[in-house]
Amino acid sequence: MSALVVYRRRASPLHAARASISALYCVALSAAALIAAHPLVLAGLLAGVLLAGAACGVGRQMLRTLRTVGLPILLLTVLVNVLVSRDGLTVFARLGYFGPLGQVNLTLEALAYGLLVGVRLVIVLLAGVLASASVDPDEMLRSLRRVYPGSALAATVATRLVPVLARDAQRMAEAQRCRADAETGAAGKRERLGIVRAVVAGSLDRSLDVAATLEVRGYGSGARPPRLARPLSRHDIHFALAALATLALALGTRAGDFASFQVYPLLRLPLGAAAVLAALALPALALAPFLDRQGIAP
């Protein structure tokens, strides 16, 4: 379970906002990463996401995810792009002829593009972690249930099944450590494969159990949950504004001086005042709604 980032109500403004607005904020950060192209802007956005994570108390989990999942994804993206891209002009290494890849020349442009794509993926990943940790899934599913009952059922089973299977795997791993013939090294890896196989094999039964529980609780009766009349809180307003501003700024970076940035065929990186300002503004926007800490206690 320690590797799994799950929602827990914490004393943070993001947790205090309603689930739909918290989700909008996280989606805006992800979308901004996909919209923006300038490396400096992406760096600012990455800083913003990390700082937002720290501000709502999940910085440690985000850094762990960055280390264990984000950096491998980044390295893989860079490696693949450098090896397969043929569009760059600035060659910094000639590796010769490699079977199906043909003549492999490593270019600065391919490296830069791989880094950009990798950083975008990392930002999306971290925004996802932020959403997992700060968006109340019950509230989201409840809203979804009002609109798409069938999809909500599937989503509920899936969201509940993840922690159930994670617990199963953790218990099984503990049980394997208790075996008299507990193995290490290669045999230990075989045992781990056995655990994965057993968890996967049991997942259908587990999902049926969860679905059976939902059935007897009347989930399939078709009744919609009642609408909850809730006024917008100060945090709802702040995070909604921050999300919209982030999206607007990201869209703005597709125009003007920023547009002159290009990777292929020759890397051109204008570092004007606008880029620097945007790079500073994005983390500021991401962090701004966290400054108001009134009424955030769970």
Add this chain to the structure above:
Amino acid sequence: MSLLELEHLNYTYPGASAPALRDVTLAIEPGEFCILAGLSASGKSTLLRAACGLVPHFHGGEFAGRVRVAGLDTREHGPAEIGALAGTVFQDPETQVVMGTVRAELALGLENLGRSPAAVARAIEEVALALGLSALLERSTHELSGGELQRVALAAALAPRPRLVLLDEPTSQLDPVAGDELIWLLRRLNQEWDTAVLLIEHRLERCLAAADRVVVLEQGALVNDSDPATFLRWAGEACGPLQTPAARMFAGLGIEPAPVGVRQARATLRARGLLDARADERPTAEPDPEPERVGGARARRALRRRSATGSSAAPALRMRGVWHELRDGPAILRGVDLALAPGERIALMGRNGAGKSTLLRHAAGLLAPTRGEVERGGRVALLLQNPGDYLVHERVAEEAGAAALARAHLLELGARNPRDLSGGERQRLALAIVSDSEQPPAVLALDEPTRGMDRGAKDELAQWLEGLREEGSAVIVATHDVEFAAAFAERVVLLADGRVIADAAAREVLCGGWYFTTETARILDGAAQALVPRDGQALLRTRMRPRAAAAVRAPRAGSARDAQPEVLR
């Protein structure tokens, strides 16, 4: 109209060779409190699933006969519609909690019924108060212990105030306090709101006194349907493992009728003048009628001597000031000191969340103390709560060596898939796996091993553990099952809030309390520290002897008086 009607119900699971239910006809009336009893795999859970509509809608299979819930035929109405009338709680609490927080979990069923937000909020508060969940309402469900999850699942089923409550061993993960409270809460709902209850329970002594009726299944067929007193008479003749400890104690003494609960047992004994203790009564522990206790007591005394003298002879396990403190969380263990002598048998008891499972994990080295130290005299084998977690191979023979399988009486099942074994066989296989080494483990630790077991399976487990003791392994069992603890352990360690609050002979800890005590001890008020029916019988025999002697003397005296006139004449 009956609330639940089963008419000639026959059901076979898909792919099964034998039916799980055979021609079951049963009717539960509004306001009835009915216990569904039977040995393991007798079809109890299947019947419950048929009553809530999951059979056949969810499980498929061959279904014949009719099941009606408040007039709704389950062939035409699915589980969701039946769910509006009947609240259901299954065995495994882990898969019964589907939302992220306790409050959302309790709200789910109510919202699905279309209740207004105010009604939902009120129902949540009330059911949380009734089940002691108020402090947990904002907690994440993934942080809850098994016992807490069980209570949440129960609360979620009870929150909409259903007319019928279907419960599959709801107390199996609850401590004795919470278990008793739950039964009496059900009784209150039943009496005040006319809620019908169909309850599956192995520990009948816990709930029989609250019940109106007991239905017994055997191999899928209904073999008894009667009031609790008649059921006990039937069990005495036809199915011994279903007898309660009090009934066994009375049966051994030839006292009738078998008592339905402590109050009735005491009334019967009082009427016979057997309830008042005699001044010369001694604890039944020395000499002990159960020979296995003697060696254990010796071992414990030896350990105390060794501890006192600081001897170098190593205990099987010693914990010194063990703390387990969670980062940003509470302390689960708070300076636990505990020592186990080789061959000793200890029951670890306490309320849900007291730290029992954590203590066992520290003993086995799965967790490291944040403070204090754990000294092991050898390997500590730990059997966790779910034996299925140990089974990751395709064949039984791959899971453990031949010698270990033979010891567990599983050698002949070597070619079977472990997942196809029965519950008892799985547990024996898991025990074989953790103890499969040339040297027997210094300590065997078991976490709630009797969950869902009938008495026969518990006796079998106790015998198996006894065999290990003879090999020199100490055994420590975390359990909520007071009767099993009394029958198995020579020493009981009681944990509360991560601290050891009692550590003494089982007879001392389990006698005289309200909750952590056996039915026998409750009936006899802890007299002579009698814990199990055999102890109780021994004690009551000593009380009966003077009466019997007086009864014998009385006719003699009468004869003398009768004869005297003749002499005078």
